[in-house]
Amino acid sequence: MKRSFVISFFVHLGLILSALLVLPAPPPFKVAEPTPITVDISTISDKVQQQATTKDDVPDVKDNAPKESKAKEDAPPAPKVADKVKLAAHEPKAAPPEDPVPPEPKADPPPKLKTSDTKALDQMLADDAAKQADEQKKLDDQKKAADEKKKAEEKKKADDKKKADQKKKLDAVLADAQLKLSKIAGESAAPAKASAKTGTPKHGDKNAQGTDAAASATIASALVSKVKGCFNIPPAAREANVSVPIHFILNRDGSVQGQPEEQGNSADPVVQATARAAISAIVECQMYDLPADQYDLWKDNVLDFNPTQLSG
């Protein structure tokens, strides 16, 4: 069974990789047909588009996909989907959900611990108090037998002094017990708090994929903050309620890899104008200064451009 599973896995993995490799390239950048005039019109040929997308000072480059022009200049090639699959399969953060997460010792305190420990300490305190009382009784008897002639005032003073000493001892025992109790209580409450945690993720929280949700949120916020400084909102988008998601990949040095892409292919001129301005802003703002050790978190990004506010 295990062997057949392994064989099956590799056979299918091979099938997927081969299928992905032979998949057709993404459709080329489409240019809307121009509005006709009453007189003769001829659209600029595709050659123009090819030229427009070639690298500066390299007129003979034959690639005609605009989104690849920049990537070829100074960035490593974008990872293919197959590579991503491989990465994901070996990424420890993307462990299969069925793998049990090893519980932290503090995460599952026995709920009865606090109650039982408190009872034990209470019993201990009661025993100590009884012993002290017996010793005091014996001392009193000895003193009565040895010195019956002493004055009642002196006897009373001695009794008071010994009672004070006893109280001190009892206080010390109580303080010690209290310390133990608070220690126990502290250890049991902390994991209970963590397990009941909800709402906005904090640093260290893990999401279902194993990524740091709080770090992702911080990175998203940093990206949005920078990009909006370069985003010149198209006039029509200031009034229309458009939502234009743009996907882009960043290199480790913070540069944009290839050309950002609109997710979707709307013919609406407002969406098209917003997508153009958004892609332009992402490219203009590039060299994003993000934590290098969290590159996996900001390598692959989607920003949704929804300019409902007039200005930021």
Add this chain to the structure above:
Amino acid sequence: MTYLFRRFIILIIAAFCATQAFAVNGTVTSGKIDPLPIAITPFIASAGAENDAATISGVIANDLARSGYFKPLPPDSFIEKITGFDQQPNFGSWSQVKAQALVVGSVTGAGEKVTVAFKLYDVNTQAFLGGSSFTAPSKLSRRLAHKVADMVYNKITGFAPYFDTRIVYIDESGPKNARIKKLAMMDQDGFNARVVSNGKDLLLTPRFSPTTQDITYASIGSDTSRVFIYNIDTGQKEIVGDFKNMSFAPRFSPDGQKVILSLLTDDGRDANIYQLDLRSRQTQQITNVPAINTAPCYSPDGSKIAFESDRGGTQQIYVMNSDGSNQQRVSFGDGRYSTPVWSPDGKYIAFTKQSAGGFGIGVMNPDGSGERILTEGFHNEGPTWSPNSRVIMFFRDTRGDTGGAQLWSVDISGYNEQRVPTSGFASDPAWSPLLK
């Protein structure tokens, strides 16, 4: 087999989810609202087309600048000189002069025809955004430039174009107490102005057909009042209504098949709204209220009519169904409201408002809510919409014996107020639909 297929699908889904897990997701809800810096390079001219080329570059830059959404960069700041239409721009040099969009083009003269070609690039992404070429008789070279500007405007702003349009208006000359008023027309940027009437009769309220280059206007003669239709391409003029009582404010229906207007009653004290069928030439009364009901304007879908009426004591704007039913007052602010004009997209009604502050031009929603005054002053009146519903043109009169009416435009945001150049005084503008 089913088992294997399931595993295959699960594997694909798992791989997809794993790749998606890395994406950072965020939402950009704000940004800048600056005019876009754009470089319009001098168009490359073939032999003999140098003058046209210079004109065309200038017209494009002027159109885009006047819209308020672009900042054309001065050509003397350009580092790179484009010498060939197929030359690959050095985007670094355009980025250096802070251009975010780049237009390159060529003008080729061949006999009596001229061909204009252009390409639009995004400088940051080096992406080719669009391009086209147009051929027309040489005398229409300015129109070709407007076409180019329209395509650039549409690509960058997302709004429908409006530069390749015309304005008809009343040209005013002579002393203030004895003005001679003539029907005139020009391109929307003030060029190619020409007078098309002799000034003998009093011409009022010219209005464009929403679908053709026909205009309708009222002509008040010494003993008669007529409604004309005039085709500005052919120069053909036709009387469609000849009324014994004074007629005012004719305006086309959205389909161009009817004209709606107001006629004075026999006693001359009131006016009501009538519909004139252009095919049968039959009139049909729409309102029957003892008041001055005038300045009717259809909604773009033809289902409703906005008009002004003083039935409540002061001039206010009312909206009714196109058959005259359900007449409702929609203006309730302080002051008097007049000249309602429905926007081509149906979202707003533009109006003139007279209040203590003078005369203002404003817009409101068709139900009267959301009133905004766009401009205010001594005397502003007669709003007309650009075909894309983004700009309102109106006339502004100035005080004193030497004062007179001039044409102005304002964005519906209330910004970018601009004077429309005319050689003399001008009033009562009407904006054409986009030329074809």
